[in-house]
Amino acid sequence: MLYREAGDFKTSYSLDNQTFPLKLDRIVFYLTLAVAFLVVPLVINDYWASAILVPFLIYAIAAIGLNILTGYCGQVSLGTGGFMAVGAYACYKLMTAFPDVSILLHIVGAGFVTMVVCTVFGLPSLRIKGFYLAVATLAAQFFLVWLFNKVPWFYNNNASGQISAPERTVFGVPLTGPNTEAWAMYLVCLTFCVASAFIARNLTRGSLGRRWMAIRDMDIAAEIIGVNPLTAKLSAFALSGFFVGISGALFFSVYLGAAEVGESFGIDKSFLVLFMIIIGGLGSIFGCFAGAAFLVVLPVVLKFIGVDILGWAPDLVAHLRLVIVGGLIMFFLIKEPHGLAQLWRVMKEKLRLWPFPH
Amino acid sequence: MMNAVADTQASSVGYTTADGRDIGEVILDLRNITLRFGGVEAIKDISFDIQEGEIRAIIGPNGAGKSSMLNVISGFYVPQEGEVWFRGKPRPPLKPYQVAQQGIARTFQNIALFEGMSVLDNVMTGRLGKMRRGILAQALWVGPARKEEVHNREAVERIIDFLEIQAIRKTPVSRLPYGLKKRVELARALAAEPNLLLLDEPMAGMNVEEKEDMSRFILDVNDEFGTTIALIEHDMGVVMDLSDRVVVMDYGRKIGDGTPDVVRNDQVVIDAYLGVSHD
Numbered sequence: 202m203l204y205r206e207a208g209d210f211k212t213s214y215s216l217d218n219q220t221f222p223l224k225l226d227r228i229v230f231y232l233t234l235a236v237a238f239l240v241v242p243l244v245i246n247d248y249w250a251s252a253i254l255v256p257f258l259i260y261a262i263a264a265i266g267l268n269i270l271t272g273y274c275g276q277v278s279l280g281t282g283g284f285m286a287v288g289a290y291a292c293y294k295l296m297t298a299f300p301d302v303s304i305l306l307h308i309v310g311a312g313f314v315t316m317v318v319c320t321v322f323g324l325p326s327l328r329i330k331g332f333y334l335a336v337a338t339l340a341a342q343f344f345l346v347w348l349f350n351k352v353p354w355f356y357n358n359n360a361s362g363q364i365s366a367p368e369r370t371v372f373g374v375p376l377t378g379p380n381t382e383a384w385a386m387y388l389v390c391l392t393f394c395v396a397s398a399f400i401a402r403n404l405t406r407g408s409l410g411r412r413w414m415a416i417r418d419m420d421i422a423a424e425i426i427g428v429n430p431l432t433a434k435l436s437a438f439a440l441s442g443f444f445v446g447i448s449g450a451l452f453f454s455v456y457l458g459a460a461e462v463g464e465s466f467g468i469d470k471s472f473l474v475l476f477m478i479i480i481g482g483l484g485s486i487f488g489c490f491a492g493a494a495f496l497v498v499l500p501v502v503l504k505f506i507g508v509d510i511l512g513w514a515p516d517l518v519a520h521l522r523l524v525i526v527g528g529l530i531m532f533f534l535i536k537e538p539h540g541l542a543q544l545w546r547v548m549k550e551k552l553r554l555w556p557f558p559h
Numbered sequence: 560m561m562n563a564v565a566d567t568q569a570s571s572v573g574y575t576t577a578d579g580r581d582i583g584e585v586i587l588d589l590r591n592i593t594l595r596f597g598g599v600e601a602i603k604d605i606s607f608d609i610q611e612g613e614i615r616a617i618i619g620p621n622g623a624g625k626s627s628m629l630n631v632i633s634g635f636y637v638p639q640e641g642e643v644w645f646r647g648k649p650r651p652p653l654k655p656y657q658v659a660q661q662g663i664a665r666t667f668q669n670i671a672l673f674e675g676m677s678v679l680d681n682v683m684t685g686r687l688g689k690m691r692r693g694i695l696a697q698a699l700w701v702g703p704a705r706k707e708e709v710h711n712r713e714a715v716e717r718i719i720d721f722l723e724i725q726a727i728r729k730t731p732v733s734r735l736p737y738g739l740k741k742r743v744e745l746a747r748a749l750a751a752e753p754n755l756l757l758l759d760e761p762m763a764g765m766n767v768e769e770k771e772d773m774s775r776f777i778l779d780v781n782d783e784f785g786t787t788i789a790l791i792e793h794d795m796g797v798v799m800d801l802s803d804r805v806v807v808m809d810y811g812r813k814i815g816d817g818t819p820d821v822v823r824n825d826q827v828v829i830d831a832y833l834g835v836s837h838d
Contacts, residue, residue, distance in 0.1 A: 213709075214713065215709055403697060404694070407690075407700070408687055409697055411676075411687060414673060414675060415673050415687075417673075418673035419671050422667070422671035424654070425655050425665060425671075426659055426688075426748075426751060428684075428687055429654075
């Protein structure tokens, strides 16, 4: 019996507050981190980086952002794609306007720009809720995509209307541009992803997180115990925008290299990230990773099984993916709104008493 | 109306209760409150006060306007006429969260807990008004934010001990039975260390044992923390035993005000609400 809670006593409140209360969980977590930072960069190749790991990490950041807003604060947003575009274009403008500043600062700066934009689009949430808010954020999605297409200033007046990332290096290693190597791409995304998860976890377990959850669960009661709904909702929009902006900046500059707004940051991106947090688990940081991993890996696995092994037509497999995701969304919304993260918790709870549940 | 004003002024000095507790000055003074919803007058020209340290009951038949009265006090409704005086000053129309910051906490008639959170987190939300660390400190979970969390956790644990809900600390609220939910809601209100605690039917739907527990807690809260309590309740036995002074409402009007003994023997109150015993 290796994995158990018995005998694991807490003697102070800060020990009781840990993210991983169980010793074994902590060990596994640190091991995973060590492998991710030290081993994976040595063995990673282009296929693994660009097909699975880098998109997984970037979507995980976007999912963390959306989960703060939707999972923790209860404000539905369909504007994630648009806000990612804000991050991407902000990053592009910063990269081209200040070529001497580090790209890492540009990415963080893009996060702050998106934070402001997202807060502005969060203002309607003070008046409207639920479906109506979803539609308002949907408007943000379409407006932002339209804006980036229409105003040439955003893509520096180039003829194609695309933005493409010039080469930028950190310590002599190219992070953007065609010469970027897989491990560099992976490491920078991993660093941002771990930092985002760390910050998001701390915010959600502290007083700010409780404010958000109070608003989510019952806004009237939240107000009566002293939560100002204005600051609680807008801070959720702001923090959400920050993370989504960073993911958009990474997606464009490090991963894609060149982007056309309607194609890369369209409405389907908004839904993809929303599906990630629904499948992964609303109101759980672990769920962001689970959902992102699931939806990034699913098409790869399906393609491998369907096309490479069974020899089906590629378009059939692509459609099959939509059917499976659609079915899963319905399943999770009806059966388990807290997603994979909750399934994992329930499983642990059941195993605690297994095989004698009574 | 003149009479009501005179009443308020007369009772604005402290008194000593039958069981020997000293009641202080007026903490909350409602003056000629009128509240309308469209053409319906829910509260008609009501004045009464709540004094520091006392347990004040508001009773009356259904639809008398008792809950509306609490909602006026806690800032949900803004009365069309009349003034709310808090600690000797007229209170401008405030938002509910601003009222909470002044030290007025409340519970609801139909429980308003945060169902998605654990008992501990629910009670911790009661401390939100006292947690002021900035976003940056919280994001990095550095010293001050961590210390603040632990400090408030200690305060919350004292209340959890006090209300005897240690065993369900980490249970999600949605899994608790009704009686315990009521107790958790009281814990959340107490966590804010209020000066004035408003309880909207704290014992509705409880059995005798649960009512006894709850009565004990209410008395203990008043006794140990010196919290002033205003409560709405339908169980007359409980009201008469617990409260120092009782306001009786009927159809939005105040029809009685005074100690339980005075109210119990008031003919108007008996006709409107208490009725006559058939023995």
